[in-house]
Amino acid sequence: MPEGPEIRKAADAVEKALKDREVLDISFAFETLEGYEDILTGATVTGVDTKGKAMLTRFDNGYTIYSHNQLYGKWMIRNAYNYPKTNRQLRLAIHNEKKSALLYSASDIEVLRDEEVPDHPFIRKVGPDILSETVTKEQLRERYTSRRFFRRRWTTLLLDQSFVAGIGNYLRSEILFLAGIHPSLRPTDSTPQQIEKAAEATITLMEQSYRYKGITVDPDIAERMKAEGKARNQYRHWVFRRSFQPCHICRTKIEKIEAGNRRLYYCPTCQAL
Numbered sequence: 001m002p003e004g005p006e007i008r009k010a011a012d013a014v015e016k017a018l019k020d021r022e023v024l025d026i027s028f029a030f031e032t033l034e035g036y037e038d039i040l041t042g043a044t045v046t047g048v049d050t051k052g053k054a055m056l057t058r059f060d061n062g063y064t065i066y067s068h069n070q071l072y073g074k075w076m077i078r079n080a081y082n083y084p085k086t087n088r089q090l091r092l093a094i095h096n097e098k099k100s101a102l103l104y105s106a107s108d109i110e111v112l113r114d115e116e117v118p119d120h121p122f123i124r125k126v127g128p129d130i131l132s133e134t135v136t137k138e139q140l141r142e143r144y145t146s147r148r149f150f151r152r153r154w155t156t157l158l159l160d161q162s163f164v165a166g167i168g169n170y171l172r173s174e175i176l177f178l179a180g181i182h183p184s185l186r187p188t189d190s191t192p193q194q195i196e197k198a199a200e201a202t203i204t205l206m207e208q209s210y211r212y213k214g215i216t217v218d219p220d221i222a223e224r225m226k227a228e229g230k231a232r233n234q235y236r237h238w239v240f241r242r243s244f245q246p247c248h249i250c251r252t253k254i255e256k257i258e259a260g261n262r263r264l265y266y267c268p269t270c271q272a273l
């Protein structure tokens with residue numbers, strides 16, 4: 001399942017294809033949305049924002065398309081009207097003079113007036129999106145120590161999209177590792193330094209993963225291990241999917257556990273209780 005950095009990458013591709021260009025033609029597969037085809041034809045796309053796993057395609061005439069890919073949705077960008085061969089169902093097609101942005105398989109698509117966007121049930125609930133908004137370490141630290149979240153376990157919190165948008169399973173393990181937090185703890189059990197590090201790691205890991213195609217480990221470590229002929233899954237992350245392999249910092253063997261029905265990886269030494 002794609003996490004924030006992968007969604008932002010997809011949004012970048014859609015934005016690059018559509019931004020500042022007039023829509024020549026747009027079609028929705030859902031009958032309830034067909035009425036918007038005439039409204040959006042001739043409008044210009046002003047940008048594509050993300051809110052965690054949701055995407056907001058914005059138009060200059062006061063409308064926004066909200067789409068959420070859930071598990072199966074996938075955007076494909078092609079030269080205008082070049083449809084790919086696929087068994088997927090085309091749900092939304094936006095064409096301009098040069099490009100077509102095609103959304104397949106997604107079932108969660110809506111057209112909203114700009115002023116309705118903040119009240120959308122998902123948008124209203126979802127936490128800050130580090131890759132689409134300016135979010136500071138201080139803001140996150142405040143959030144992590146707020147009454148609303150303070151007494152819940154880190155492992156549950158980090159997957160809760162109303163806490164921080166876009167964190168999924170690999171980022172959860174990686175953030176806890178860099179903050180030196182044992183997976184059984186809650187913010188209230190953590191030291192101020194651990195909370196500070198968790199806030200910092202949330203921002204840096206998201207940005208790094210976005211920039212380095214999903215690599216969350218220190219880029220120097222990744223380069224060195226790659227040069228040594230190691231496989232990508234051995235060097236891509238600090239701990240995620242590295243059970244029984246040595247910790248990059250202390251050489252202790254990484255352990256795998258279940259937390260909230262999802263696998264979680266951690267270093268028993270760097271993240272000691």
Ligand SMILES: [Zn+2]
Binds near residue numbers: 267268270271
């Ligand atoms: Zn370690």
